[in-house]
Amino acid sequence: MTLTTDHSRAVADGAHSHGAVKPQGSRAERLTSFSLEDIPVPNGREEEWRFSPADRLQPLFQSDLGSSGVTVEVTAAPEVKVETVARDDARLGTAGKPGDRTAVTAWNAFEQATVVTVPAEAVASDVTSVRLTGVSADATAAHVLVRAERHSEAVVVIDHNGVGSLSETVEIVVEDGAHLTVVSVQDWAEGAVHASSHRARLGRDAKLKHVVVTFGGDVVRITPDAEFTAEGGDVEMVGLYFADTDQHQEHRLFVDHAVPECKSRVTYKGALQGSGAHTVWVGDVLIRANAENTDTYELNRNLVLTDGARADSVPNLEIETGEIAGAGHASATGRFDDEQLFYLQARGIPEIEARRLVVRGFFAELIHEIGVPSVEERLLASIEAELEKSMSVITGAPTA
Amino acid sequence: MPTLEIRDLHVSVETKEGPKPILRGVDLTIASGETHAIMGPNGSGKSTLASALAGHPKYTVTSGTVTLDGEDLLAMTVDERARAGLFLAMQYPVEVTGVSVANFLRTAKTAIDGTAPALRTWGKEVKGAMENLRMDPAFAERSVNEGFSGGEKKRHEILQMELFKPRFAILDETDSGLDVDALRIVSEGVNRAKENTEVGVLLITHYTRILRYIKPDFVHVFVDGKIAEEGGSELADRLEEEGYDKYVGANATATA
Numbered sequence: 070m071t072l073t074t075d076h077s078r079a080v081a082d083g084a085h086s087h088g089a090v091k092p093q094g095s096r097a098e099r100l101t102s103f104s105l106e107d108i109p110v111p112n113g114r115e116e117e118w119r120f121s122p123a124d125r126l127q128p129l130f131q132s133d134l135g136s137s138g139v140t141v142e143v144t145a146a147p148e149v150k151v152e153t154v155a156r157d158d159a160r161l162g163t164a165g166k167p168g169d170r171t172a173v174t175a176w177n178a179f180e181q182a183t184v185v186t187v188p189a190e191a192v193a194s195d196v197t198s199v200r201l202t203g204v205s206a207d208a209t210a211a212h213v214l215v216r217a218e219r220h221s222e223a224v225v226v227i228d229h230n231g232v233g234s235l236s237e238t239v240e241i242v243v244e245d246g247a248h249l250t251v252v253s254v255q256d257w258a259e260g261a262v263h264a265s266s267h268r269a270r271l272g273r274d275a276k277l278k279h280v281v282v283t284f285g286g287d288v289v290r291i292t293p294d295a296e297f298t299a300e301g302g303d304v305e306m307v308g309l310y311f312a313d314t315d316q317h318q319e320h321r322l323f324v325d326h327a328v329p330e331c332k333s334r335v336t337y338k339g340a341l342q343g344s345g346a347h348t349v350w351v352g353d354v355l356i357r358a359n360a361e362n363t364d365t366y367e368l369n370r371n372l373v374l375t376d377g378a379r380a381d382s383v384p385n386l387e388i389e390t391g392e393i394a395g396a397g398h399a400s401a402t403g404r405f406d407d408e409q410l411f412y413l414q415a416r417g418i419p420e421i422e423a424r425r426l427v428v429r430g431f432f433a434e435l436i437h438e439i440g441v442p443s444v445e446e447r448l449l450a451s452i453e454a455e456l457e458k459s460m461s462v463i464t465g466a467p468t469a
Numbered sequence: 470m471p472t473l474e475i476r477d478l479h480v481s482v483e484t485k486e487g488p489k490p491i492l493r494g495v496d497l498t499i500a501s502g503e504t505h506a507i508m509g510p511n512g513s514g515k516s517t518l519a520s521a522l523a524g525h526p527k528y529t530v531t532s533g534t535v536t537l538d539g540e541d542l543l544a545m546t547v548d549e550r551a552r553a554g555l556f557l558a559m560q561y562p563v564e565v566t567g568v569s570v571a572n573f574l575r576t577a578k579t580a581i582d583g584t585a586p587a588l589r590t591w592g593k594e595v596k597g598a599m600e601n602l603r604m605d606p607a608f609a610e611r612s613v614n615e616g617f618s619g620g621e622k623k624r625h626e627i628l629q630m631e632l633f634k635p636r637f638a639i640l641d642e643t644d645s646g647l648d649v650d651a652l653r654i655v656s657e658g659v660n661r662a663k664e665n666t667e668v669g670v671l672l673i674t675h676y677t678r679i680l681r682y683i684k685p686d687f688v689h690v691f692v693d694g695k696i697a698e699e700g701g702s703e704l705a706d707r708l709e710e711e712g713y714d715k716y717v718g719a720n721a722t723a724t725a
Contacts (some may be wrong), residue, residue, distance in 0.1 A: 078474050146613055216628050233515075249713055267525035268716070334567075373570035384676065407526060408563045409563050409564075410564055411523075411525055411526065411547060411563075412559065412562065412563045413565065413573075414524075414546070414548040414551070415524075415547055415550075415551055415556075415557050415559075415578075415631065416548075416551055416573075416577035416578055416581070416633070417551035417552045417579070417581035417633075418551075418580045419548045419580065420548070420576055422580065426568050426572070426573070426576060427565060427566075427567065427568060427569075428567075429568075430565070430566065430568040430569075430572075430612070431565025431566070431567045432567075433567060434567070
């Protein structure tokens with residue numbers, strides 16, 4: 070296994086502060102806006118687009134996104150309220166502003182939003198399921214807001230299926246003392262293009278578990294932002310992805326420690342196989358000057374199963390205060406190498422089974438961290454399906 | 470009686486400068502229940518023999534034959550060789566992150582036997598074998614070889630030899646890097662396997678130390694890619710006193 074950690078952009082400003090000067094490229098300076106004019110169509114060389122296939126995302130950069138390409142269905146737990154509201158509903162747009170072109174096109178084009186509300190002090194007795202299904206290739210905008218009111222508890226799973234071209238916003242508001250789990254599954258069919266801005270805002274003692282699972286689609290780019298607004302907030306961000314031939318899967322996270330006494334944990338793991346499989350993970354964590362006693366750790370691991378696949382992994386930790394409880398990051402990209410294969414084969418285990426063993430092992434721990442049994446089961450099944458594909462990669466047989 | 474027969478084996482290794490011959494005509498026959506020690510100086514090709522027999526992709530057999538019970542071993546894939554009854558205790562066992570020892574042992578046992586071991590007895594068998602090798606039960610839940618000490622890795626290799634019950638086992642410098650206690654524990658494991666299963670053993674070592682615990686029936690001195698001298702266990706005693714100078718010197722003269 071080779072270990073590659075990019076510390077090049079990690080800065081500890083508190084140690085050598087010169088007034089209010091921020092490091093160049095700081096996330097604190099990144100423009101966010103609701104206005105299309107403020108965030109123009111990118112040329113692909115911008116920091117936030119430099120790993121992305123901008124040409125394949127072109128349809129989602131346009132300002133005239135429709136609303137017909139994706140259908141939305143919700144099955145809610147009995148305690149949970151679901152509404153479809155017009156875009157002028159006052160509850161929308163409260164969890165931060167768009168930070169890139171697809172986020173701003175999504176915000177400006179959606180006609181109706183799906184609002185899932187977990188009422189104050191309610192404890193949802195079942196998973197609430199939001200299903201977005203792509204029904205045509207028309208570039209479409211969608212908006213989902215999940216609100217967990219104070220001291221409520223719920224699990225919400227947002228599924229993406231079919232063939233679609235979707236620019237999406239998922240707003241997540243976790244009020245004081247609420248415990249919310251949001252799972253976003255990208256299980257698109259071949260041909261789908263999906264950009265999604267997840268913007269989460271946490272209140273005092275609020276707890277969010279945010280899970281992203283990406284398997285399908287041609288291009289999937291998810292940008293989860295989490296912002297703490299009061300002390301005691303706790304966010305756990307978990308991600309799993311599995312990229313095949315010519316798939317681009319990108320996950321860019323930003324955790325904004327703007328207030329003291331908050332905790333964040335980020336763990337993303339991905340496997341890649343086939344030529345042109347490309348994954349990108351960028352984890353930005355900003356600990357602002359007044360965010361004392363912040364505790365943060367982020368980790369990304371990638372497992373490259375075949376030649377011709379590429380995993381980019383860039384953790385960025387910016388620390389503007391010296392008074393922190395803990396801050397760290399790790400990134401490693403390993404190959405399933407010939408020596409591992411030889412060892413397992415020398416114990417009688419055939420190559421296909423050896424790969425299976427290694428990939429299952431790689432994901433196992435993280436899958437159990439999700440804590441939503443129905444999602445865990447589906448995930449295991451998806452991994453098996455991906456492994457079936459890798460079998461055909463090895464044997465040269467066509468993919469079923 | 471099953472035999473492992475090696476005839477005029479020539480093996481090359483791939484290097485940047487092209488293939489480099491390492492083994493230059495090895496002849497060796499091992500019958501069930503026999504223990505053969507292969508001893509020799511560093512760089513003589515002992516470990517290449519072990520890896521080539523197991524089918525490591527880095528090595529190419531350029532001529533010669535190897536048969537296990539009359540079957541052409543060289544025509545088999547690595548996993549087929551293992552299922553045919555060949556076991557290699559590796560000198561440098563590799564880490565397999567995320568795969569627990571328990572899961573690995575069960576998967577390998579199932580592959581080798583062709584059927585899953587009976588749940589009821591397998592757990593006991595693994596536990597007992599680990600106890601014999603003084604391995605902490607917590608080991609079963611750790612990732613294969615990850616963070617293992619040198620001694621733990623070697624015990625784990627011999628644990629597999631005991632559980633998989635191969636017909637022929639190659640021990641590639643299993644003694645290297647072990648302290649006296651660990652050497653004794655590991656040797657006891659090999660001896661148990663010999664008593665219980667009639668396994669034929671090819672014991673590759675640089676030192677005579679392990680031969681105090683595992684008695685060889687035959688000793689072969691390996692020099693420059695082939696066997697230079699053969700004898701009984703008394704040959705090991707002589708090597709203990711004289712070292713390999715004689716062979717290395719003779720070879721140096723011959724090739725000068």
